[in-house]
Amino acid sequence: MTRYLSPTDAERPRVRPDSEVDLSVFDGQRERAGAIVARYPEPRSALLPLLHLVQYVEGHVSRAGVAFCADVLDITPAEVSAVATFYTMYKREPVGEHLVSVCTNTLCAALGGDDIYAAVRERLGGIGHEQTAGEPGTPGSLTIEHAECLAACDLAPVLTVNYEFFDRQTVDSALEIIGKLQAGEKPHPTRGAPLTDFRRIELLLAGFFDDPEVGGAAANAGPSADEATLAGARLAEERGWTAPPMPDGGPDRPTEAPDLPGGAS
Numbered sequence: 001m002t003r004y005l006s007p008t009d010a011e012r013p014r015v016r017p018d019s020e021v022d023l024s025v026f027d028g029q030r031e032r033a034g035a036i037v038a039r040y041p042e043p044r045s046a047l048l049p050l051l052h053l054v055q056y057v058e059g060h061v062s063r064a065g066v067a068f069c070a071d072v073l074d075i076t077p078a079e080v081s082a083v084a085t086f087y088t089m090y091k092r093e094p095v096g097e098h099l100v101s102v103c104t105n106t107l108c109a110a111l112g113g114d115d116i117y118a119a120v121r122e123r124l125g126g127i128g129h130e131q132t133a134g135e136p137g138t139p140g141s142l143t144i145e146h147a148e149c150l151a152a153c154d155l156a157p158v159l160t161v162n163y164e165f166f167d168r169q170t171v172d173s174a175l176e177i178i179g180k181l182q183a184g185e186k187p188h189p190t191r192g193a194p195l196t197d198f199r200r201i202e203l204l205l206a207g208f209f210d211d212p213e214v215g216g217a218a219a220n221a222g223p224s225a226d227e228a229t230l231a232g233a234r235l236a237e238e239r240g241w242t243a244p245p246m247p248d249g250g251p252d253r254p255t256e257a258p259d260l261p262g263g264a265s
């Protein structure tokens with residue numbers, strides 16, 4: 001019987017970025033790329049934040065962006081593409097000034113998320129998933145997507161703009177947000193930091209929290225939890241409820257509960 005073995009790194013054919021790809025757009029990013037790589041014991045572990053750096057520069061993962069990552073990490077473009085095409089946060093087409101994600105998963109859909117997504121699409125001329133109204137990157141241009149659960153079901157229906165939350169939305173409130181974004185305004189999210197734009201958030205996601213380009217750490221602080229989310233923790237605290245022990249003792253756990261915003265613990 002023939003057995004097929006995975007090639008080792010040394011045996012794997014190395015397909016280098018071809019010379020047709022112009023990487024000059026990333027010339028100013030070599031220092032940041034080096035700082036990302038330095039965070040990890042193995043360079044290839046830096047791929048995810050490096051792809052966010054690519055999106056900061058170009059608003060999507062372009063062919064040049066793939067080649068840049070491959071060059072920095074000494075891996076093949078195919079290995080970069082395999083990762084970049086797996087995760088939905090990496091976009092194959094240029095994104096607008098803002099990325100609007102409408103949750104259409106079960107709970108949000110049942111509470112109006114589907115209606116919100118349909119209304120937003122209609123307001124933007126009938127564009128569809130991961131399509132953009134306006135010239136990508138120009139002021140007021142918006143890319144929309146329907147998203148899987150955004151982990152805010154207790155505040156459904158929700159949408160995010162550049163991953164900042166707008167909770168308990170209605171069709172009217174969502175369209176008001178869209179109108180303001182198109183007009184160049186930055187409506188304040190229900191939670192989280194003030195809005196900037198998609199590309200600056202990509203620099204944050206690349207891990208540059210203090211970078212002047214994103215306004216520094218203080219500009220990106222904000223409450224991350226809503227009272228509804230904390231209510232259960234507060235109730236458990238008041239009543240002295242704790243989770244039952246694991247049958248086999250379980251892994252080591254902290255003896256102190258972490259601090260929660262607003263004083264709950």
Ligand code: FES
Pocket residue numbers: 103104105106107108109148149150151152153156157158
């Ligand atoms: S279903 Fe929308 S946040 Fe969970």
